Amino acid sequence: MKQPSDQLLFDSLKNGSEAAFTAVYENNRSLFLNFGRKFGLDDTILLDIYQDTYIAFFENIANGRLVELKSRISTYLISIGKYKILEQLRKNSKKVNSDIVLNLTHETNSDIDTFDLDNEELSKEQKDLQLNFEMLGEKCRKILTMFYYKNYSIKQIMAAGGYNNENVVKSQKSRCLKTLKDAMKNSPK
Amino acid sequence: MNKEELLHSYFQEELNAKQLEVFTTLLAEDSEFKEQFRFEKDLQMAIKNKERNYLKKKLKHIEEQHTTDSLGNTRFFSPTKIAAAIIVLLTVGGIIFSIIDQPNADKLYTINYEKYPNTVYAITRGNDSENTLVRKAFIAYEVNDIDTAITYFEKLKQNTDLSYVDFYLAQCYLANGAIEKAVSLFEQVANKNTDFKMEALWYAALGNIKNKEEVKAKQQLEALVLAGTYKKQLAIELLEDLE
Numbered sequence A: 001m002k003q004p005s006d007q008l009l010f011d012s013l014k015n016g017s018e019a020a021f022t023a024v025y026e027n028n029r030s031l032f033l034n035f036g037r038k039f040g041l042d043d044t045i046l047l048d049i050y051q052d053t054y055i056a057f058f059e060n061i062a063n064g065r066l067v068e069l070k071s072r073i074s075t076y077l078i079s080i081g082k083y084k085i086l087e088q089l090r091k092n093s094k095k096v097n098s099d100i101v102l103n104l105t106h107e108t109n110s111d112i113d114t115f116d117l118d119n120e121e122l123s124k125e126q127k128d129l130q131l132n133f134e135m136l137g138e139k140c141r142k143i144l145t146m147f148y149y150k151n152y153s154i155k156q157i158m159a160a161g162g163y164n165n166e167n168v169v170k171s172q173k174s175r176c177l178k179t180l181k182d183a184m185k186n187s188p189k
Numbered sequence B: 001m002n003k004e005e006l007l008h009s010y011f012q013e014e015l016n017a018k019q020l021e022v023f024t025t026l027l028a029e030d031s032e033f034k035e036q037f038r039f040e041k042d043l044q045m046a047i048k049n050k051e052r053n054y055l056k057k058k059l060k061h062i063e064e065q066h067t068t069d070s071l072g073n074t075r076f077f078s079p080t081k082i083a084a085a086i087i088v089l090l091t092v093g094g095i096i097f098s099i100i101d102q103p104n105a106d107k108l109y110t111i112n113y114e115k116y117p118n119t120v121y122a123i124t125r126g127n128d129s130e131n132t133l134v135r136k137a138f139i140a141y142e143v144n145d146i147d148t149a150i151t152y153f154e155k156l157k158q159n160t161d162l163s164y165v166d167f168y169l170a171q172c173y174l175a176n177g178a179i180e181k182a183v184s185l186f187e188q189v190a191n192k193n194t195d196f197k198m199e200a201l202w203y204a205a206l207g208n209i210k211n212k213e214e215v216k217a218k219q220q221l222e223a224l225v226l227a228g229t230y231k232k233q234l235a236i237e238l239l240e241d242l243e
Helices: A008-016 A018-037 A043-062 A073-092 A098-105 A126-133 A138-148 A156-162 A164-186 B003-011 B019-030 B031-072 B079-092 B104-112 B133-142 B146-159 B165-175 B179-191 B198-212 B213-227 B230-241
Strands: none
Touching: A008 A018, A008 A043, A008 A073, A008 B213, A018 A043, A018 A073, A043 A073, A043 B031, A073 A098, A073 B104, A098 B230, A126 A138, A126 A164, A126 B031, A126 B198, A138 A164, A138 B031, A156 A164, A164 B031, A164 B104, B003 B019, B003 B031, B104 B198, B104 B230, B133 B146, B133 B165, B165 B179, B165 B198, B179 B198, B198 B213, B198 B230, B213 B230
């Protein structure tokens, strides 16, 4: 099937294209589900895994860990998916068939070695922090998201947020952290 | 490098070996530093979780669209596939229609072409007294009096700046077989940010298929697939057929 090239889609994803976000998700959906069915997981769980996989792939583009496409997009998704499927199989039963593990870990893709793939549940304290974060002003939410989630450098934050110089960014970030910390202290336990 | 800078560099993944050593020591021995680190790390997790929830919602929304599409069976009953099925049946029965003898490009064009409906001007009885150029143009367009419609749309093009005129004029050219003129106008519409941008891309692609401009047609179909808002599925199938 002829689709827009992977490179075009990848570049569009990097530039924040919503259309590319949908297109890449849909283009790889069937392939991923067919791959996952081999491991005896039902489609509802597989779809959930595919979405987590896709989010991980997208995040690593957004946070600058994946800057250059070295394989096909589908290869990245299957590689991340293997990791996520194994995680799910381990959750389902304490003992996972060694053949399955072998199959999933065979030919691991070194391109995803640096990817952040973990998806831990939030602790109570982290949930409180999230709540207080939501109540910060937009400026603070933006700068903290750029720094802690998108891995933007101070220079990038300066450009994206329209700040005059790097020191302003740093002091704004410190102020936002302090506001959040104070809010945490005052929030009901 | 002070403690704040150390933490900053940690989150920017910029610590060198020596700084990492200092960082680890502080984490083990300085409770205030450890508390600040824990706070920032928790914040990172909280933001990550929030952003992921947002992305997950977006994907669920796409999935809902996907389910609706599947239920509608748009892919299964697409004109291309129905036409392909008809062709197979006719061939098997030994009945050869002229469409089969047409070159592939003409066939694809014939199967996929359908004049775009009038979605702009409501021609109702209540409007009978009104005899504007727009009304005349769309009446002619609707009754397939294309030559008359062209005359009116060309006048509208000269005298007004209505955003839809170029699109419907191009429709008239296409319906009359003036493919090159139509394509050129559709491409102009597609390059502007008008309501008919995506529709114009689709018809430009069809015109280019008819004119054997396969490369241009493919680019336009790919753009439609990428945008995903108009005839995406048909564009994917046409791209397959062009291969």
